[in-house]
Amino acid sequence: MSPIVPIVTLPFFPVLDQKLLELLRSLTPADWQRPTLAREWTVKDVAAHLLDGNLRTLSMLRDGFYGEAPPEDPHSYEGMVRYLNRLNADWVRAARRLSPTVLIELLAQSGAEYTAYLGMLDPWAPAAWAVGWAGETESLNWFHIARDYTEKWHHQQQIHVAVGGPGLLTRELFRPFLETCLRGLPHAYRQVAAPVGTVVQVRVETPIGGVWHLVKAADAWVLQPPGAASAAPAAEVTLSPEVAWQLFTKGLSPTQAREQAQLGGNRQLGEAALHLLAIMG
Structure with missing residues (x-):
C-alpha cells in the first residue's frame, strides 16, 4: 500500500x-x-x-x-x-x-x-x-x-x-x-463488506476538488492516492464542492446529498461514502 x-x-x-x-x-x-x-x-x-x-x-x-x-x-x-x-x-x-x-x-x-x-x-x-x-x-x-x-x-x-x-x-x-x-473514509466504510482489492472512487468536481481511492485490504479499508490502486473502481461517487463540504459537516443529510450526487457502478457500495461525517456529532 x-x-x-x-x-x-x-x-x-x-x-x-x-x-x-x-x-x-x-x-x-x-x-x-x-x-x-x-x-x-x-x-x-x-x-x-x-x-x-x-x-x-x-x-x-x-x-x-x-x-x-x-x-x-x-x-x-x-x-x-x-x-x-x-x-x-x-x-x-x-x-x-x-x-x-x-x-x-x-x-x-x-x-x-x-x-x-x-x-x-x-x-x-x-x-x-x-x-x-x-x-x-x-x-x-x-x-x-x-x-x-x-x-x-x-x-x-x-x-x-x-x-x-x-x-x-x-x-x-x-x-x-x-x-x-x-481521511475519515476508511472509518465510514468500517462495516462495509467487500472482496479484498475492491476499489471505491470518490471524486469532487472542478479544479478545486480531486480524486481519492478507497481500497479494501485484508482487515480494513485503506485510503490511497490516485493511480495507486491496481483494480478499476467497483463504485464511483462524484460530488460538487458545494455538496461535499455540506455533506461532511451535517449541512446536508445523506438522503439530500444522494439527490445531487452521481453514483456509478455498485450504488450500494458507493452510497456508504455519503455517510462520511467529519465533525463530532
Whole structure:
C-alpha cells in the first residue's frame, strides 16, 4: 500500500482569520442575526463558537486549565460528543451577551495566539485529543491541527453562505479541508463488506476538488492516492464542492446529498461514502 502523506494546514490559519475578520467587519446588524446551516445558530452564534475554539484550545491545551473536566474515558466517542455539545451550547448561550464589536476584537487577538500555539507543537507527537470522527483513538498533532482547520473552515463558510459572502471555495483553502475530511473514509466504510482489492472512487468536481481511492485490504479499508490502486473502481461517487463540504459537516443529510450526487457502478457500495461525517456529532 502506498503511504498517505500528512496534510499541511498550519500556514492557512492566518489566511482564514484574516478573511473572517474582513467578513465580520462588513456585516450589518441584520446580517449578524441571519440563520445558518449550523442548525439553530445565527451568524453571531457561529462567530462566537469560532471564538470559543480559540479560547478553549489556549486554556485547555496551552495552559492546562480545563475548567470542566473532560469525559472519564477520553476514547469514548459518545461521551466526547456529549461533553463537546454541552460546552458548545453553554458558550454560545453566554456569548449572546457580547456585542459584535467585542466578538471581533476577541477573535483578532485570540486567533493570532491560537495559531502561534499550534506552531509550537511537534507535528509528529501524539495529540491531546484524537480525531474521533476518523476512528482514531490516538492521533498525531498534524492531524489534530488539520482537524482544527476543518472546524475553522466550515464554520466560516457557513457564515459566508448565510450573508452572501465570497466564500472559501478556492483551491488554496478548500483542498486542505477536503483532504482532511476524506481521511475519515476508511472509518465510514468500517462495516462495509467487500472482496479484498475492491476499489471505491470518490471524486469532487472542478479544479478545486480531486480524486481519492478507497481500497479494501485484508482487515480494513485503506485510503490511497490516485493511480495507486491496481483494480478499476467497483463504485464511483462524484460530488460538487458545494455538496461535499455540506455533506461532511451535517449541512446536508445523506438522503439530500444522494439527490445531487452521481453514483456509478455498485450504488450500494458507493452510497456508504455519503455517510462520511467529519465533525463530532
